[in-house]
Amino acid sequence: MKKIHTIFIFFLMMIIIGPFPAYAVLLLTPEEARQEDAPGESIRSTIQPPTLEGKVPAPEGEQRFLVIPKTAPAGPDIKILSPELEKAILSPLKLMVLFIPREGTQVDISTLRVECLKFITINITDRLKEYISSQGINVERAELPSGTHKIRITVADTKGGTTRMVFVFRVQ
Numbered sequence: 001m002k003k004i005h006t007i008f009i010f011f012l013m014m015i016i017i018g019p020f021p022a023y024a025v026l027l028l029t030p031e032e033a034r035q036e037d038a039p040g041e042s043i044r045s046t047i048q049p050p051t052l053e054g055k056v057p058a059p060e061g062e063q064r065f066l067v068i069p070k071t072a073p074a075g076p077d078i079k080i081l082s083p084e085l086e087k088a089i090l091s092p093l094k095l096m097v098l099f100i101p102r103e104g105t106q107v108d109i110s111t112l113r114v115e116c117l118k119f120i121t122i123n124i125t126d127r128l129k130e131y132i133s134s135q136g137i138n139v140e141r142a143e144l145p146s147g148t149h150k151i152r153i154t155v156a157d158t159k160g161g162t163t164r165m166v167f168v169f170r171v172q
Contacts, residue, residue, distance in 0.1 A: 025128070028122070032122050033144070033147050038118055074102065077100040087170075090172055091144045093141075095139040095142040097136045102159075106134065106157060107134045107158075114137070114152070115151070144171045148171075151167055153165050
């Protein structure tokens with residue numbers, strides 16, 4: 001009888017705790033969050049073909065050179081479904097990013113990079129690996145320290161089209 005009672009309590013606890021993950025994914029440590037922000041990155045951009053001089057238009061007057069073919073197509077579309085970026089958010093947060101491939105292509109997940117833009121860029125792709133698929137990123141509980149964080153997602157498709165998007169989290 002005691003064994004049945006123990007099993008019943010175990011399953012009851014699994015039902016109560018089950019929908020809530022026991023831990024959150026730490027995307028950025030407090031030490032990393034305190035680093036100085038990267039200068040001059042625009043909020044949203046798609047890699048563009050170079051001008052005739054070979055320069056890619058750079059945000060806020062900075063000079064950058066990027067060598068890509070003049071016919072480089074845009075890559076997959078990147079949509080942030082959650083959280084709402086216009087509002088201050090609480091951590092842990094639900095992070096849902098959708099990758100939408102161009103017609104006739106597939107998302108090449110091996111090209112995915114997720115980075116926090118600080119004076120020294122922090123690659124957080126490995127921290128998200130188990131939550132990444134060719135459809136996007138889906139993290140139920142992503143932990144970020146309070147503050148403003150610029151995150152850049154870069155992904156390409158099977159025909160070489162690359163898209164880069166920078167978005168800002170304002171965490172309370």
